[in-house]
Amino acid sequence: MLVITTVSSDEKATHAKTAGADTIINYKTEDVVARVLELTDGAGVDRIVEVDFGANLPIDVPIIKPTGVIASYSSTAVREPILPYYPLAYKGVTLHFVQAYVMAAAQRQAMLADVISLLKSGALIHRVGSCFKxxxxxxxxxxxxxxxxxxxxxxxxA
Known part of the structure; x- marks a missing residue:
């Protein structure tokens, strides 16, 4: 499995590499769509974990494979995006909106157990960037x- 990530700085690229990304694309200096299609021989990607759904739809639509999944937990820049229905529908794309606060209790507990297990094994690196009172x-x-x-x-x- 190839893990591709996008970042906005060299410092974030270093962090992404440490966290296990195989390929890092700086979206401020590179054409993300062209680079992803180059890396995947034009096929695109199976999964996208989306941090800003509305802002990134123009990138996501051309790079998601048929029957791919876009899992999003935020749409900050474009709070009410216009969905490009047919380009996604013709690919059979699944959109999954993830909000831990509304998950069923059993699902949230299973997710937390997975995260804790990954943290204990060292497979997941948890970084605290800043602390405030x-x-x-x-x-x-x-x-x-x-x-x-x-x-x-x-x-x-406390």
């Missing part, structure tokens, strides 16, 4: 939204 919650949100923090932004409650 509860009184600094606004600054924590600003740091997260800036896109400059690599890793999780943690707000310490």
């Amino acid at each position: 509860l009184s600094e919650t606004v600054a924590a949100h600003e740091a997260l939204e800036s896109g400059r923090v690599i890793g999780n932004v943690v707000v310490e409650v």
Whole structure:
């Protein structure tokens, strides 16, 4: 399995490589669609984990394979995207919107068990990018939204 990721800086590329990405594309300096199609001999990819669904639809549609899956957990830049129905439908693409907060309890517990197992085995690297006190919650949100923090932004409650 080839894992391709996109990043916006050399520092993020280093982190992605450490986390196990096989190929890293800087979307600020490279044509993502052309590069992915080159890497896959024009076939595209089976799965996309999407961090900004609406903003990235113009990239996702041409690179997702027939019967591929796009799993998205955010659409920050374009909060109400226009869905390119036929280009996705003709490929039989599955869209999966992932929100841990609305998962069934058993599904969430299974997911957490998988994450904990991966963390314990060292297969998953958890990086804390910044920590803030509860009184600094606004600054924590600003740091997260800036896109400059690599890793999780943690707000310490107690």
